[in-house]
Each structure stands twice: as structure tokens, then as C-alpha cells.
Amino acid sequence: MNKKRLLIIVSFAILTCMKVQAQDIVSYVQPLSGTAPATTKAALKHGNGTELNANTIPAVGLPFAMTQWTAQTRQTEVKCQPPYFYKDSLLSGFRGTHWLSGSCTQDYGSFTIMPISGTLRTLSQEYQTPFSHKEEVAAPHYYRASLPGYNLLVEMTGTLRCGFFQITAQKADSVYLLITPNSDQEKGFVKVDQKKGLIWGYNPAHRIYQGWGKPAGFSGYFVLQIDRGFSRAGTYRGKDVFELDSLRNGKNIGAFVGFTLKAGEKLRVRVGTSFSSIEGALRNLQAEVKDWDFEALTQRNKKVWLQALGQIKVEGKDVKSKKIFYTSVYHTMQHPRLFNDVDGTYPEFSGNYKLNKIAKGSYYDDFSMWDIYRAHLPLFEILQPELINSSVRSMVLKGQQGGWLPIFPCWNSYTAAMIGDHVTAFIASAFVKGIRDYDQQEAYRLMRQNAFAQSSTQDYKDGKGRRALESYLRYGYIPMEDSVQEAFHKKEQVSRTLEYAFDDYALAKVAEGLNKKKDHKALIRRSLNYRNVFDPAVNMVRGRFIDKSWYQPFNASHKEPYITEGTPQQYTFYAPHDVKGLASLMGGANILESSLDKLFNGGEYWHGNEPGHQIPFMYNYTPSPWKAQLRVKQILEDEYGDGPGGLSGNDDAGQMSAWYVFSALGFYPLNPVSDQYMLTSPLFDSYNIILPGAKSFKVVARRSSPESGFISSVKFNGKPYFKNYLSHRMITDGGLLEIFLSDKPNKNWATKVSDQAKSLSK
Numbered sequence: 155m156n157k158k159r160l161l162i163i164v165s166f167a168i169l170t171c172m173k174v175q176a177q178d179i180v181s182y183v184q185p186l187s188g189t190a191p192a193t194t195k196a197a198l199k200h201g202n203g204t205e206l207n208a209n210t211i212p213a214v215g216l217p218f219a220m221t222q223w224t225a226q227t228r229q230t231e232v233k234c235q236p237p238y239f240y241k242d243s244l245l246s247g248f249r250g251t252h253w254l255s256g257s258c259t260q261d262y263g264s265f266t267i268m269p270i271s272g273t274l275r276t277l278s279q280e281y282q283t284p285f286s287h288k289e290e291v292a293a294p295h296y297y298r299a300s301l302p303g304y305n306l307l308v309e310m311t312g313t314l315r316c317g318f319f320q321i322t323a324q325k326a327d328s329v330y331l332l333i334t335p336n337s338d339q340e341k342g343f344v345k346v347d348q349k350k351g352l353i354w355g356y357n358p359a360h361r362i363y364q365g366w367g368k369p370a371g372f373s374g375y376f377v378l379q380i381d382r383g384f385s386r387a388g389t390y391r392g393k394d395v396f397e398l399d400s401l402r403n404g405k406n407i408g409a410f411v412g413f414t415l416k417a418g419e420k421l422r423v424r425v426g427t428s429f430s431s432i433e434g435a436l437r438n439l440q441a442e443v444k445d446w447d448f449e450a451l452t453q454r455n456k457k458v459w460l461q462a463l464g465q466i467k468v469e470g471k472d473v474k475s476k477k478i479f480y481t482s483v484y485h486t487m488q489h490p491r492l493f494n495d496v497d498g499t500y501p502e503f504s505g506n507y508k509l510n511k512i513a514k515g516s517y518y519d520d521f522s523m524w525d526i527y528r529a530h531l532p533l534f535e536i537l538q539p540e541l542i543n544s545s546v547r548s549m550v551l552k553g554q555q556g557g558w559l560p561i562f563p564c565w566n567s568y569t570a571a572m573i574g575d576h577v578t579a580f581i582a583s584a585f586v587k588g589i590r591d592y593d594q595q596e597a598y599r600l601m602r603q604n605a606f607a608q609s610s611t612q613d614y615k616d617g618k619g620r621r622a623l624e625s626y627l628r629y630g631y632i633p634m635e636d637s638v639q640e641a642f643h644k645k646e647q648v649s650r651t652l653e654y655a656f657d658d659y660a661l662a663k664v665a666e667g668l669n670k671k672k673d674h675k676a677l678i679r680r681s682l683n684y685r686n687v688f689d690p691a692v693n694m695v696r697g698r699f700i701d702k703s704w705y706q707p708f709n710a711s712h713k714e715p716y717i718t719e720g721t722p723q724q725y726t727f728y729a730p731h732d733v734k735g736l737a738s739l740m741g742g743a744n745i746l747e748s749s750l751d752k753l754f755n756g757g758e759y760w761h762g763n764e765p766g767h768q769i770p771f772m773y774n775y776t777p778s779p780w781k782a783q784l785r786v787k788q789i790l791e792d793e794y795g796d797g798p799g800g801l802s803g804n805d806d807a808g809q810m811s812a813w814y815v816f817s818a819l820g821f822y823p824l825n826p827v828s829d830q831y832m833l834t835s836p837l838f839d840s841y842n843i844i845l846p847g848a849k850s851f852k853v854v855a856r857r858s859s860p861e862s863g864f865i866s867s868v869k870f871n872g873k874p875y876f877k878n879y880l881s882h883r884m885i886t887d888g889g890l891l892e893i894f895l896s897d898k899p900n901k902n903w904a905t906k907v908s909d910q911a912k913s914l915s916k
Contacts, residue, residue: 245285269332359566371566601664631651682732
């Protein structure tokens with residue numbers, strides 16, 4: 155790139171950043187999206203129960219924060235129950251939460267602050283109060299709710315590790331703050347120190363899935379400071395009130411402090427949190443909230459979101475799509491979760507309340523890895539490679555501290571939740587894209603151990619090591635006889651086989667890069683194991699026994715015990731590393747195309763199930779890549795909305811939202827462990843991605859009419875471009891991509907095999 159062109163791109167990036175600041179794109183974010191049951195077509199057909207809820211919350215805080223802050227309509231820490239539901243009409247406080255956004259898991263280490271007025275009440279059934287969405291303001295950096303039953307107005311903002319509340323009395327009255335640790339096992343501690351003007355406490359975290367109920371080896375700690383002295387203070391257990399200054403363990407314990415406020419008077423509360431200690435929470439508070447100026451901190455937090463959201467600047471007249479887009483970006487920035495204090499202290503992974511200090515970067519946890527390795531983490535491989543480096547270093551630390559690389563690292567513990575071994579896929583994805591600021595040999599050692607070694611009986615029960623690895627290595631697939639009992643998701647043998655095959659491919663790519671030739675050869679061979687559960691008689695994947703006979707009966711479009719959260723027809727398309735090989739098994743690219751047509755035309759595509767997220771882009775490996783453009787456009791329109799029910803099932807730590815972000819931009823990582831992205835039609839007229847190093851990747855959609863949605867041709871940096879994919883380097887080096895769109899499909903665009911992305915099989 156010549157110096158003149160570089161200067162133009164840098165100048166454009168600076169001007170775009172200035173324009174983003176002026177446009178207040180934070181206002182497009184709708185934090186209430188996903189807090190109600192899904193109303194999308196596929197969710198209503200294929201989802202049920204908790205799968206119908208996106209399970210997001212109106213989270214206040216900064217990107218990837220340690221603690222989020224949310225209004226609370228559901229109490230305690232219950233699996234598959236987020237602290238906020240849009241349909242609820244009663245509010246019971248404001249929670250410092252560690253809810254895994256968009257999940258069906260469980261909150262941990264949380265606590266709740268509830269302001270009330272009048273008479274002191276400590277039983278939740280008595281103090282919960284009606285609230286209205288009409289009197290509610292929700293933004294990434296700010297939340298406000300009116301509590302008319304108490305004549306109080308509550309506002310809050312949040313930093314990485316701290317919260318700040320401003321409570322305004324709308325009439326003169328006694329006002330109380332109730333502070334409750336939300337323990338799921340009636341554990342915890344709370345103390346009021348009237349001399350120091352502090353309230354502090356903790357809520358011990360407990361494991362779920364493998365090791366369910368055991369201590370997780372850390373707690374959620376909190377410290378509250380209030381801008382005035384207390385006129386009254388004490389503790390409570392349920393409705394029983396005590397003069398004691400502290401309580402430990404027990405059901406519904408908490409502390410209260412009381413004040414007398416005049417009409418219009420404001421009460422300000424600063425809160426520090428930590429996973430390491432009370433002292434750590436106080437240090438975090440002193441570092442991040444230095445004064446009592448609520449408005450100033452709120453504006454500083456807004457600027458952080460402006461910068462984070464503004465890294466992608468979209469242009470166009472469609473305001474609804476902008477709302478969905480920036481809400482999706484917001485949802486992708488809830489996780490991974492920052493776990494270390496300002497001084498670097500964090501609880502060791504799977505430790506017994508042992509503390510350590512991070513040597514470089516930050517330590518992160520809460521990786522819903524079965525979901526987010528697909529598109530969520532690849533999004534930040536483009537936007538924030540340093541976040542990815544820190545995340546990989548965090549994985550290496552987890553493996554070193556616990557002895558095994560975790561499968562699904564959440565609650566800073568082993569879980570063995572879901573299936574596959576996708577921490578390996580994530581590290582390989584970073585490695586392939588040149589993100590390598592970590593101990594690569596140590597990362598490889600830990601990944602290899604998961605792929606080749608079997609853990610001891612006790613370690614296996616504790617969630618360490620691949621589930622059913624012995625069967626997988628022996629037979630080249632997991633047979634129906636192995637029901638995989640030591641797992642939260644039992645059975646699901648075919649899905650496990652398919653996903654292990656992909657993980658083996660992922661590790662093979664790292665082995666190749668580190669010149670480990672023997673391992674590379676063995677792993678490439680294993681990556682073809684997906685073929686062993688493909689039945690050519692039905693042209694789909696199917697359960698198989700040790701004697702190689704097939705599971706009976708075969709129901710292509712029914713949920714089966716050997717499939718994870720889906721059907722054989724849906725899961726057949728999970729071979730992201732070898733789409734051409736899958737097509738060959740089916741009978742060729744034309745049969746792959748007709749199989750995709752059958753899935754979509756029959757209404758069997760389920761967007762709420764992550765293993766299907768790559769499916770529409772598989773048309774790029776057929777003679778009709780224009781159908782990918784058609785299907786992606788339909789999904790963007792049908793499976794996303796800007797209302798509370800606007801997400802197609804669980805958001806799963808941002809994966810559902812990341813799919814929207816990528817697809818709206820017009821490219822998607824069908825195979826996340828590659829450096830290639832499938833091209834499709836962008837949703838917006840133009841957009842610009844501000845990249846590290848002051849680089850800029852700009853895309854312009856040149857439409858022949860406002861309705862144009864099919865690619866007719868492409869130019870990159872002014873030159874004709876004939877591929878139906880982009881490379882990672884094309885994006886991260888910056889440049890100008892022009893996509894010319896027409897009203898009707900160009901059935902000759904990028905149809906040659908040479909126009910297609912790489913696949914394991916040629």
C-alpha cells in the first residue's frame with residue numbers, strides 16, 4: 155500500500171471516529187431486547203421451554219465487565235432464570251450480577267440492593283413493588299426506574315468492577331437500603347460498619363454441571379459506601395430484624411441502613427466488587443469511582459460505549475436495522491468476564507480460595523465455549539486481538555492450575571457442559587489468524603492432552619478431559635452403547651463425534667504450524683471421523699452401534715437422543731472444516747444444494763440452535779452461492795427484531811448476536827478455524843470497521859435499486875474480485891470492498907470451484 159493511500163485511510167478512520175462520537179450511536183442499543191420470549195418464526199416452531207427465551211438482561215456496565223448491574227424481577231440464583239424478565243410487573247431490587255448473558259445457566263456471587271421508604275420491611279414478598287416499562291430507561295451505561303410505591307427514582311451506572319447508584323426521594327420520608335447476598339445454598343455474609351460508613355459482604359459461588367453444588371473456590375465480594383451517615387442500621391433474616399451488625403449464612407439474610415430524606419434529596423451509593431476479597435473490592439472502588447459525581451461518571455461510561463460500539467460504523471436509512479445491529483454488538487460485549495482486580499489479583503481456576511496475580515493483560519472467564527467459538531470470539535479476533543490474546547493466556551492458566559484444559563470454562567471451574575472440546579477450536583482459531591502472544595507450546599501441550607489422553611476416574615467425574623474419548627478413539631465415532639453418563643448432556647453420540655472431528659482438525663492446524671508432523675497426520679485422519687456417522691442410505695448422519703449397524707427407527711426431522719438440541723437433518727450439515735468432503739459423501743455439490751434447499755423449504759432450519767449457524771453460508775460451496783444471499787437476508791428479517799422478544803432463542807453469551815453482526819456486514823466465518831469468511835450481501839449501504847493500528851476496512855454496497863439484495867460483482871481496492879470469500883488479512887490490513895447488488899440473482903457469480911474457500915477435501 156502506498157503512503158498516499160495509507161494517509162487517506164487513516165484520515166478517513168479519524169473522521170469516522172469523530173462522526174461516531176457526534177451521532178450518539180449508544181441510543182440505538184435496546185438492552186430490553188431478548189428479555190421476553192422469542193417471537194421469531196423458527197423459535198416458535200422448534201424452540202420450547204427455556205429455549206424460547208433469549209435470557210438476556212438490561213445489563214449496565216462497561217464492555218466485558220466483572221459485574222453487570224440490572225433491575226431485578228426474579229430473586230435468588232436459579233438455573234435458567236435470569237434476574238430480569240420483561241413480563242414481570244414487580245421489582246425487588248437492583249442486582250450486582252454475574253449472570254451469563256443469554257444463557258440457561260445460573261447466576262453466582264450476586265447481591266441485591268433494594269431501596270424502600272416508609273416502614274422497614276425485610277421480607278421480599280412485602281417489599282417488592284410495582285414498576286412500569288413506561289417509567290424505565292435502559293442503556294448500556296445507564297438505567298433508571300421509577301418506584302411509585304415508594305416515591306423513589308433510582309438511577310445506576312457501572313464501570314468494569316463497580317457500580318454507582320443515585321436514589322432521589324420524591325417526597326420527604328424515611329428511606330432504607332436493603333443489601334442481600336443472593337446465595338443459592340443459604341450461604342454468605344453481610345456486615346454493617348457504622349463508624350466507617352461501609353457495608354460489605356460476600357456470596358460464595360458454587361459449581362454447576364460436573365461437580366454440581368461443590369464450592370467453586372471463590373466468592374462474589376462487595377463493598378458499599380454511602381454519601382452520608384446512617385440514622386439506623388442492622389441485619390435481618392427473612393422478616394426477623396436484629397440489632398447485630400453482621401450475619402453469616404442462613405436463608406434470606408441481609409443488612410439494612412436507614413436515612414431521613416427530604417423531597418428532591420439524593421442518596422448516592424458507590425459499590426465495589428471483586429472475586430478475590432473484600433479488600434480487593436474496596437481497592438477496585440477506590441480506583442474506578444473516585445468521587446460522588448454520578449452524572450460525570452455516567453458520561454464517562456457513555457464515552458467508553460461510544461468508542462466500543464463505534465468501532466463499526468454503519469450507514470443507511472433503516473433505523474430498525476441499526477437498532478438491532480448495535481444491540482447485537484452490545485450483547486457480544488457482555489462476555490468473556492473480567493475476573494481480576496485492578497492490581498491483577500484473581501482466584502485461581504478450580505482453586506480452593508487460592509489467589510494469584512496475572513502477569514500480563516487480564517484474566518477472563520465465563521466462556522460459553524460451545525456457542526461462542528463459532529462467531530462471537532472470531533468477531534473479536536478482528537476487532538480486539540489483544541482481548542483474544544488475554545483470553546488464550548487465561549485458558550493456558552486454567553489448564554496449568556487445574557491440570558486439564560477446560561471444555562466449557564464458567565464459574566472459574568470445570569463444568570464439562572455441552573459437548574465437544576472447543577477451547578481447542580478457539581485457541582486454534584486465534585493461532586491460524588496470527589494472534590499468538592501467549593506460550594504456544596504450552597497451549598499445544600494442554601490441547602494435545604485433551605485430544606489424546608484419558609483422565610483418571612476422579613478427574614473425569616470432576617469434568618476434566620473429553621467425554622467418551624475412549625470410545626471415540628477406539629471406534630472412530632461414539633457408538634450408541636456409550637451413553638456418556640458422566641456429563642450434563644448425556645448420550646448425543648453423533649453430535650459429539652461430529653464436533654470432536656472438527657476439534658481434531660483445529661488441533662491439526664496448530665500442529666502443522668508448530669511443525670509437529672506426526673500429530674498433524676494423526677489428527678487430520680481423525681478429523682474425517684464425521685464420515686463414520688454418515689449413512690449414505692438416508693444421506694444424513696445417524697446413530698450407530700459398535701457392530702456398525704444403524705440406530706432404528708430413523709426420523710430425519712425429529713429430535714433424537716444421539717443429537718444435541720436438534721435433529722439429524724439439521725446436524726448433518728456440521729462439518730465446517732470439510733464442506734466439500736460432506737458434499738462428496740452426499741453425491742456432489744448439486745446434492746448438497748438440494749439438501750440445503752430441502753432443509754430451508756421444509757421449515758427445518760432452526761436458527762436458535764448454534765450448530766446450524768453456518769448452514770446458510772454452505773451454499774457458497776454449491777453452484778448457487780446466490781441462495782446464501784437469499785437465505786441470510788430471510789434470517790436477518792425473520793429471526794431478529796428490535797422488541798423484547800427479538801432474539802431467536804438463547805443468545806448464549808453473544809453468539810446469536812454475533813451471527814447478526816457478521817451477517818449484516820456481509821461475511822461470516824463458516825469455518826472459524828480458518829482465515830476465510832463466506833461473502834454474502836451486506837445489509838447496510840456502507841460501513842466502516844476501525845481496526846487496531848489506525849487501519850480501516852470500508853465496505854460500500856452499490857445497489858441498482860433500493861431493493862437490490864443479490865451480488866452481481868465485487869471489487870477490492872478498485873480491482874475486480876471473483877471469490878465468494880474474504881481472507882482475514884484482507885480485512886485486518888484494511889481497504890475498500892465494493893459490492894455491486896442487483897434485484898435479481900447473478901447465477902454466474904463466483905460459481906467456479908476455484909472461487910470457493912478452502913476445505914479439507916479438495
